[in-house]
Amino acid sequence: MKLWALEYLLCPETGSPVELRDAVCEDGEVMAGSLRGASGREYPIRRGVPDLTLQPVSSAEDQTVAAFGEEWDIFDYREGFVASRELFFTFFPVLQRDDFPGRVVLDAGCGNGRWLGRMAEMGSRRVIGMDYSCSVHNSWLNTRHLPNVTVVQGSILQPPLRPGVFDLIASMGVIHHLDDPVRGMRELGTLLRPQGKIAVWLYGQEGNELYLSMVRPLRKLCPHLPTKLLLLLSRMLAVPVWAHAHATNRWWGTRRDGTGRLPMAGYFDFLSNLTFDDVVSTVYDQLTPQLARYYRRDEVDALFADARLTLTACDTPRGNSYSVAGTRAISGAKSECCGRKVA
Numbered sequence: 001m002k003l004w005a006l007e008y009l010l011c012p013e014t015g016s017p018v019e020l021r022d023a024v025c026e027d028g029e030v031m032a033g034s035l036r037g038a039s040g041r042e043y044p045i046r047r048g049v050p051d052l053t054l055q056p057v058s059s060a061e062d063q064t065v066a067a068f069g070e071e072w073d074i075f076d077y078r079e080g081f082v083a084s085r086e087l088f089f090t091f092f093p094v095l096q097r098d099d100f101p102g103r104v105v106l107d108a109g110c111g112n113g114r115w116l117g118r119m120a121e122m123g124s125r126r127v128i129g130m131d132y133s134c135s136v137h138n139s140w141l142n143t144r145h146l147p148n149v150t151v152v153q154g155s156i157l158q159p160p161l162r163p164g165v166f167d168l169i170a171s172m173g174v175i176h177h178l179d180d181p182v183r184g185m186r187e188l189g190t191l192l193r194p195q196g197k198i199a200v201w202l203y204g205q206e207g208n209e210l211y212l213s214m215v216r217p218l219r220k221l222c223p224h225l226p227t228k229l230l231l232l233l234s235r236m237l238a239v240p241v242w243a244h245a246h247a248t249n250r251w252w253g254t255r256r257d258g259t260g261r262l263p264m265a266g267y268f269d270f271l272s273n274l275t276f277d278d279v280v281s282t283v284y285d286q287l288t289p290q291l292a293r294y295y296r297r298d299e300v301d302a303l304f305a306d307a308r309l310t311l312t313a314c315d316t317p318r319g320n321s322y323s324v325a326g327t328r329a330i331s332g333a334k335s336e337c338c339g340r341k342v343a
C-alpha cells in the first residue's frame, strides 16, 4: 500500500477515517501493520495490501469471490493481448484516452490487476485497484513498481473508500457478479466526484441466447466442482471453442458486408486473438462463479436509474455485451443515449 492511499481509505463498518499502526515500510510501500477505525476495529495490512473486508453478504457471494481468487491465482497473466490497451478499449468504447490524464481512478473489482498499469500509463494521477478476493495479492505484485497505483482488498457493496473523491470509476465484468448489483452501482456512485464518470462492462442477454442455453445447465454444476476438475473441463471445452474461433468462424462466420452468418461471429472473432491458455481462462471464468447475471438493454437502463446514475453512453461490444457510461444523477435531469431518453 502506498502511503498516499490513506487519503482515500475509510473504515467500511463505520465510515470513519482509519489510522495507520505499526507500519513496516519498504521502498515507499507499507508492507505490514494495520489500519484502525474509530470503533477500534483493526484491519490488517498483509504483503502490501490492506484487508478492509467485512463479512460476505451471502453464501453465493462468498463462493463467487473465493472462486475468482482461485482463478486469478491460476491465471495471473499480466502481459500480452489480454492485458493490452487495445483490448481495454474494445471493452470500453465509452471511454477515451483523455478520460485518464490527471485523474483519480478506481478499478472496482480489479481481479489480477491487468488494467491498473494501463490506466496508470495513460496519465492517471492515482489509480486504486480494489477487489474483494485474494486476487489483490497478484494485483499488488503486478503493480507495486508503479508509484501512482495502490491496491486495496474491499467490497463494492461495503467500500472502504471516501465518498466523492474519484474522477473515474471503471469496472469490467464485475457488477453482474454482485449479490446486489443495484446496491453496488449506488455505492460506486457515491464515490464519484460530482462531475465524475463511471463506466461498467456487463454481460448482455441479447446475442448470448444460444450460448446461455448451453452454459446455464453447466453453471449449476461447475461452481461446486473441485478446482482441478473444473480446470480439466475448461481445457477440454476450450479445444472446440478455439478450433471454431480459428477455423469455421474465421472462414464462414462473417459475410462480406461484415454481418454475422454464424451465431456469435463477433465474439468468436474476438476469441481468435487469444492464445489457447487465454481461451481456457475465458471458459473457466464463465463456469466458476455462482453469481452471474445477463442484462437485457431495458435492465441496463433500470440498473442505472435504480442506482440514481444518469446513463450517458451505451455500446454493445461484440454484439453480446454492454459497455455503459454514466454520471451521478442530478435530480430532475434527463439524458439521451442511443437515441432514447434515459431518466
Ligand SMILES: C[S@@+](CC[C@H](N)C(=O)[O-])C[C@H]1O[C@@H](n2cnc3c(N)ncnc32)[C@H](O)[C@@H]1O
Binding pocket: 064, 065, 068, 069, 108, 109, 110, 111, 112, 113, 114, 130, 131, 132, 133, 135, 154, 155, 156, 157, 171, 172, 173, 174, 177, 178, 285
Ligand atoms: C470476471 S472478474 C473481472 C476482473 C477484472 N475486472 C478484469 O477485467 O480482469 C470479476 C472480479 O470481481 C471481483 N468481485 C466480485 N464481487 C466483488 C465485490 N463485492 N467487490 C469487489 N470485487 C468483487 C472478483 O473477485 C473478480 O476478481
